[in-house]
Amino acid sequence: MNRLCLNPVACVLPILLTLSVAWADVGDRLKDRLGSDKGAKETFWALLDRTVDLEASFGLWQARLSGGLTALTAKLDEGQVSQAIDSISAGEGLVREVRFGLRVGDNKAFFSYLSDQLFNEAEAQVKEAIDSRVAREIILRMMAELRPDLSDYLPPKAKAFMRVQYGRFIGGVDEPWRFSTRGGRPWFGGAGAEWRSDYFSAEVGLLEEEEAINEFGEGQARRRRRYSGATTGVFLRFSRMGRPLVLGFGNEAGLDANGFILEDATLDAYSFGLRFDGIKCDTICWRVIGDFVPFTGVASLDLGRFGNQRGAILGGGGELRASLPINMLDMLFISPYASIQAEFIFPLFFEDSFNTDLERVTMWLPDYFLWGPSLGIMGRF
Helix, strand or coil, X not given: CCCCCCCHHHHHHHHHHHHHHHHHCHHHHHHXXXXXXXXXXXXXXXXXXXXXXXXXXXXXXXXXXXXXXXXXXXXXXXCHHHHHHHCECCEEEEEEEEEEEEECCCCCHHHHHHHHHHHHHHHHHHHHHCCCHHHHHHHHXXXXXXXXXXXXXCCCCCEEEEEEEEEEEEEEECCHHHXXXXXXXXXXXXXXXXXXXXXXXXXXXXXXXXXXXXXXXXCCEHHHHCCEEEEXXXXXXXXXXXXXXXXXXXXXXXXCHHHEEEEEEEEEEEEEEEEEEEEEECCCEEEEEEEEEEEEEEEXXXXXXXXXXXXXXXXXXXXXXXXXXXXECCCEEEEEEEEEXXXXXXXXXXXXXEECCCCEEEECCCCEEEEEEEEEEEEEC
């Protein structure tokens, strides 16, 4: 190492910068690998092959994506800006949802699989981005040394989980005449004007006590015992979603119809959050899941020709689920379920306006709200 870098600081800094670049597109790679029916199927069989106690669920979520507080206040205000924001209707779409979970204990398959997925993608990025063989070897060796074996630090009774959601939203623009441009071009949207956006979310996490929320008992369903329990945990989540964002320009932005432009924005959100999971079973199991992201996340809003805005995230969500656990000969446990899910993301950007080559543009703070019913089935294999 000393032969390659006489100054340790001058050596380490470029390596760290290169590592950050290598990880920058991991979200894109995970979306390509997990955000499809094929990817979900491959993940399921890979985990089933590596573990003897896999819990998996597959569901469909009829979700709606709209503005949150921004859209709500716009409906209560008669101003020109609020009317422009309110003209962007909520998007609707069918989101596929896949969840995996397993007890940590002596079984390390989940974290081995997850670690392989993340680090293999990062290694691929390094090999593609770095031409120098020596620099490539140094970075890969450092990544191998820093790579943690998470399962060594986990409580033996904990439950690891993974959730992937993917789909597409389609919404309308009710009053397109309010906007002079869209995507930097003159826009003359007529009746039936719409917007489309892909949605992808992947998260991993850990719940403190697996048995506290186990719907299935040993030998018979827990519901026969009038069972209840609760646990807490943490999660990491990457989300990508988008919807048109109303911008204003000129000295009196938003005071006339020509003051508004429409930009199809995409939000990337990286969140670290807290989770509560509680369950109460009799004949039917009722489950309540709550998430909270207390400004422990980073948002990046892609505004196309206007560049990116970055800031912190306040977020949260929840799910109310009703399920019917069924014990099939003490070999296979299944549980059909129906639920209502909701999630909100409130990004706080460092600036609400920015300069372009033409003139000053004003951005009204966007936030995102997803909600809707879902149906699915969970099984333990």
